[in-house]
Amino acid sequence: MPKEYRTIEEVAGPLMLIKNVSGVTYNELGEIELGNGDIKRCRVLEIDGSNALVQLFEASTGINPAESKVRFLGRQMELAVSEDMLGRVFDGLGNPIDGGPEIIPEMRLDVNGKPMNPAARRYPQEFIQTGVSAIDGLNTLVRGQKLPIFSASGLPHAQLAAQITRQAKVRGKDEKFAVVFAAMGITFEESNFFIDSFRETGALDRTILFINLANDPAIERIATPKMALTAAEYLAFEKNMHVLVILTDITNYADALREVSAARKEVPGRRGYPGYMYTDLATIYERAGRQEGKDGSITMIPILTMPEDDKTHPIPDLTGYITEGQIILSRDLYRKGITPPIDVLPSLSRLKDKGIGEGRTRADHSDTMNQLFSAYARGKDAKELMSILGEAALTDIDKKYAEFADAFEREYVSQGYDSDRSIEETLDIGWKLLRILPRSELKRIKDEFLDKYYEE
Numbered sequence: 001m002p003k004e005y006r007t008i009e010e011v012a013g014p015l016m017l018i019k020n021v022s023g024v025t026y027n028e029l030g031e032i033e034l035g036n037g038d039i040k041r042c043r044v045l046e047i048d049g050s051n052a053l054v055q056l057f058e059a060s061t062g063i064n065p066a067e068s069k070v071r072f073l074g075r076q077m078e079l080a081v082s083e084d085m086l087g088r089v090f091d092g093l094g095n096p097i098d099g100g101p102e103i104i105p106e107m108r109l110d111v112n113g114k115p116m117n118p119a120a121r122r123y124p125q126e127f128i129q130t131g132v133s134a135i136d137g138l139n140t141l142v143r144g145q146k147l148p149i150f151s152a153s154g155l156p157h158a159q160l161a162a163q164i165t166r167q168a169k170v171r172g173k174d175e176k177f178a179v180v181f182a183a184m185g186i187t188f189e190e191s192n193f194f195i196d197s198f199r200e201t202g203a204l205d206r207t208i209l210f211i212n213l214a215n216d217p218a219i220e221r222i223a224t225p226k227m228a229l230t231a232a233e234y235l236a237f238e239k240n241m242h243v244l245v246i247l248t249d250i251t252n253y254a255d256a257l258r259e260v261s262a263a264r265k266e267v268p269g270r271r272g273y274p275g276y277m278y279t280d281l282a283t284i285y286e287r288a289g290r291q292e293g294k295d296g297s298i299t300m301i302p303i304l305t306m307p308e309d310d311k312t313h314p315i316p317d318l319t320g321y322i323t324e325g326q327i328i329l330s331r332d333l334y335r336k337g338i339t340p341p342i343d344v345l346p347s348l349s350r351l352k353d354k355g356i357g358e359g360r361t362r363a364d365h366s367d368t369m370n371q372l373f374s375a376y377a378r379g380k381d382a383k384e385l386m387s388i389l390g391e392a393a394l395t396d397i398d399k400k401y402a403e404f405a406d407a408f409e410r411e412y413v414s415q416g417y418d419s420d421r422s423i424e425e426t427l428d429i430g431w432k433l434l435r436i437l438p439r440s441e442l443k444r445i446k447d448e449f450l451d452k453y454y455e456e
Helices: 157-167 188-201 218-238 250-263 277-285 314-322 331-335 365-389 396-413 423-434 447-454
Strands: 008-012 015-018 029-033 039-048 051-056 069-072 078-081 089-091 107-110 149-151 177-186 207-213 242-248 289-291 297-305 325-328
Touching (some): 078 218, 107 218, 157 297, 177 218, 177 250, 188 207, 207 218, 218 242, 250 314, 277 314, 365 423, 423 447
Parallel strands (some): 177 207
Antiparallel strands (some): 008 015, 015 051, 029 039, 029 069, 078 107, 289 297
16 A cells, blocks of 8 residues: 655645655656545655655645645556557546546556657658648658647637548558547637547547647646657557647647746746746657657647747747748638648748658659749749739739739648548649749759640
8 A cells, every 4th residue: 555644734726745755756646635535636746855746637626734645656647558549539637538438458658658769760751641732742741750730829720630630641551540639728619629520520430539628737738748649659669550649739738838837936938938848848749750670650740829920939939949840820821711721931841852752652743842832932922022013013924923823822722621632633733733834934843744744
């Protein structure tokens, strides 16, 4: 039996100080038994000599220090994992909330995971088709990559996340593919939207959902991504599955981190966030990847809303350092009715060159991608010039580029949230748009591809 302590000194918000403890370790789990027999759970945040500072998973109401006792369980937070988790919905601490039975675990894993040896990492290079042209064609996602989506409040990142979850697939191979979806600090309506959307399309059968609602405790929000990634590591490295992890919304996670840091009276860093936020985010993002000797992989799409649409805010700023690119949603495109409103020019996938070309997508992919970027950038410049100087100031070729930019947004980027385009469809739409321009302008595409596709 674990030793019990009746030495609660103080309760302050989500924190509690216990005196005269021995043999207690950092991050160890504990239980608080109240005078009426109720149990609350906690976790050790700090050890100072014989004093332990613990953080409660639930509200501290009802705790009377004189009548309550604490016992430490001798283990860190664990997740019971099994393949039966697929198709199920859990809360942020891994408890089923879909009315189904408890999971009979195949094993119990520490939610902090085991660090991946950098020398054992395999290079990400296989194409994942999301069915979204602006991602597949221009900012290609490859297996084992971390590619965040930078959104802003009021933009439809939830619909895009649900669309990618439903549509993502590894092509051409009969390999087991699963999605782990973790939502942090979302509303009840959003939670229902995700669950219903996956259930209706059958995507729920290959998905594990972890849902932490906005009214759940901050400590549960901090645990949610760790739970999700533990489930993903089990499926990828024990069951050899290819796993796509979608985390939304990282901003809510970082705010919970700030809340806990403030409760501990730590010295705040930039914008009040703790100084260790970079390290903390890295411990989440770096759990994606592929390992030597293992067939499975973890690909990650973290989604975050940029406070005040500011790319230099600490959360998107630090995320950009750790991950391999970003997909940026644009308020201007959203106002124009472009769905999804992906702004392709500032978006970037640093590994896109590794996942495209002959044998992966199509031989003409790289050339057409560069040409589309170049033509769209010039078309946007032409439209800006037109708005300042009027259409008369544009040359004939500038007008063609302006026409191309409008058609590109309307037909290539905008496809709705139910359209699942194959990479061939995406490339063919790209060629159709490039035919707006004279062949002599397509200087970034080899003649062999122009002969094959331009004249069709």
